[in-house]
Amino acid sequence: MGLETVELFAGVGGFRIGLERAGHEVIWSNQWEPSIQAQHASECYVAHFGEENHTNVDIKQIDESSVPDHDLLVGGFPCQDYSVATTGAEGIKGEKGALWWDIERIAREKRPNYLLLENVNRLLRSSTDQRGRDFGVLLHCLHDLGYTVEWRVINAADYGYATKRRRVFIFAAQANTEWGQWMTSKVEKPDYLTQRGFFVDEFPVEDVQTQLPIAHPPNTTLEGDPKETSDEFEFDFEEAGAMVDGGIWTREVTPVYQGGTVLRDVLETDGVPEKYYLDEEEVEQWEYEKGAKEIERETDDGYTYTFKEGAIPFPDPLNEPARTLLTSEGTTAPGRVKHVVEDPAIGQLRILTPREVERIMDFPDDWTDTGMPESWRYTCMGNALVVGLVEQMAEQLTRDPDN
Numbered sequence: 072m073g074l075e076t077v078e079l080f081a082g083v084g085g086f087r088i089g090l091e092r093a094g095h096e097v098i099w100s101n102q103w104e105p106s107i108q109a110q111h112a113s114e115c116y117v118a119h120f121g122e123e124n125h126t127n128v129d130i131k132q133i134d135e136s137s138v139p140d141h142d143l144l145v146g147g148f149p150c151q152d153y154s155v156a157t158t159g160a161e162g163i164k165g166e167k168g169a170l171w172w173d174i175e176r177i178a179r180e181k182r183p184n185y186l187l188l189e190n191v192n193r194l195l196r197s198s199t200d201q202r203g204r205d206f207g208v209l210l211h212c213l214h215d216l217g218y219t220v221e222w223r224v225i226n227a228a229d230y231g232y233a234t235k236r237r238r239v240f241i242f243a244a245q246a247n248t249e250w251g252q253w254m255t256s257k258v259e260k261p262d263y264l265t266q267r268g269f270f271v272d273e274f275p276v277e278d279v280q281t282q283l284p285i286a287h288p289p290n291t292t293l294e295g296d297p298k299e300t301s302d303e304f305e306f307d308f309e310e311a312g313a314m315v316d317g318g319i320w321t322r323e324v325t326p327v328y329q330g331g332t333v334l335r336d337v338l339e340t341d342g343v344p345e346k347y348y349l350d351e352e353e354v355e356q357w358e359y360e361k362g363a364k365e366i367e368r369e370t371d372d373g374y375t376y377t378f379k380e381g382a383i384p385f386p387d388p389l390n391e392p393a394r395t396l397l398t399s400e401g402t403t404a405p406g407r408v409k410h411v412v413e414d415p416a417i418g419q420l421r422i423l424t425p426r427e428v429e430r431i432m433d434f435p436d437d438w439t440d441t442g443m444p445e446s447w448r449y450t451c452m453g454n455a456l457v458v459g460l461v462e463q464m465a466e467q468l469t470r471d472p473d474n
């Protein structure tokens with residue numbers, strides 16, 4: 072039977088599509104766009120899944136006790152400053168505004184068996200002046216709530232998807248669950264992260280450890296409480312790792328490449344409307360935007376420096392996966408990071424269509440065609456996750472770790 076799931080920061084439902092494909096059930100969801108009144112992502116979500124048990128308010132307004140009991144809590148949340156601001160009678164308190172603390176308080180109240188979270192891989196390194204602090208705080212909070220944790224940075228292109236999007240996925244399991252017990256009993260094995268962990272069945276990596284001892288101690292350990300971690304902890308987290316009982320094991324891993332899907336595979340083959348094609352007069356401007364440059368700039372206090380950036384292929388190669396989609400993808404105004412392709416049918420340059428962008432993120436065709444302005448269809452896909460990756464993780468959750 073599937074897991075009853077709560078989906079936070081739901082966007083247009085990327086987690087939900089992947090989870091449902093693997094037989095899990097989302098019983099409650101929340102999505103709220105802070106910057107504008109129009110709530111396009113939430114409306115799209117409701118158009119597909121109905122409004123029952125969906126909430127469209129700032130997560131900060133949600134009382135954690137009103138969230139239904141659930142087995143699995145999922146969400147892709149912004150990477151912000153997770154420093155611990157105050158202690159004292161109230162105990163540990165997070166930096167105001169950081170959305171991690173809303174996940175933390177819901178998990179604290181509800182103690183779901185599992186969490187599955189997604190974030191930019193920069194989370195492993197931040198903050199800039201205390202490397203690894205924020206992820207350390209996150210791990211320490213989860214440790215305090217009785218979770219064991221495993222994480223992996225995954226580049227979707229390595230595992231068969233049409234985009235080179237790299238994101239960190241964080242899986243947490245209560246210590247008394249099957250996965251929690253598995254991690255606890257096996258994490259010291261030198262091949263845990265390359266042969267036995269939560270992610271390796273679906274996202275295999277090369278096993279390069281031949282000479283390591285039978286059991287190996289953690290690379291570092293969390294000391295004291297999250298406040299102490301926030302004040303003092305610094306650590307270089309690698310792309311794969313696990314935290315059990317405050318011990319942290321981490322290592323670099325090399326994916327066993329299973330890719331192959333490229334940009335050409337997701338392109339619409341005929342009938343692409345005229346409006347997506349570049350204006351010939353603007354091609355030179357596009358070339359400039361995409362090109363390498365060195366520009367003399369001056370700071371407010373009069374210091375001059377040379378700003379440099381390298382070239383981005385123009386047009387984008389069709390025999391490679393797409394670059395990471397950003398929320399700014401969708402207009403024909405010349406821009407550096409937007410994709411431009413040479414249409415295979417007629418040989419002219421054009422931007423990607425909304426449907427192609429959905430295919431890149433492994434969403435069903437026209438998923439965001441629910442009445443929102445077209446530029447928002449690109450924005451929503453720039454925010455989304457690659458659905459198939461979640462589906463694979465959701466499948467793994469249905470398996471017994473022993474088999």
Ligand SMILES: C[S@@+](CC[C@H](N)C(=O)[O-])C[C@H]1O[C@@H](n2cnc3c(N)ncnc32)[C@H](O)[C@@H]1O
Nearest residue numbers: 080081082083084085103104129130147455456
């Ligand atoms: C990285 S996106 C997640 C997208 C989602 N996984 C998907 O597949 O569409 C983060 C989402 O959190 C929403 N968000 C930001 N601040 C929020 C808040 N205070 N309360 C609720 N949702 C918020 C954003 O509007 C955005 O849709």
